[in-house]
Amino acid sequence: MADATLxxxxxxxxxxxxxxxxxxxxxxxxxRMQQTVELQDQPAIRGMxxxxxxxxxxxxx
Numbered sequence: 001m002a003d004a005t006l007x008x009x010x011x012x013x014x015x016x017x018x019x020x021x022x023x024x025x026x027x028x029x030x031x032r033m034q035q036t037v038e039l040q041d042q043p044a045i046r047g048m049x050x051x052x053x054x055x056x057x058x059x060x061x
Contacts, residue, residue, distance in 0.1 A: 004040070006040075006049070006060055008028060008038075008039060013055075014055055020051075021052050028048055028052075
């Protein structure tokens, strides 16, 4: 599982959502709409994604 990655894409705007959710998106490296980042599949990253699951799409790969 060391090489497992997650592809996370910001599909909804964080405008109007809680400041903590915007900070979580920044922590994931997402700044712009439709931006995609590849992250290591780790429990901490999964937890962050879970907090903003209504704003992102996740693809395992």
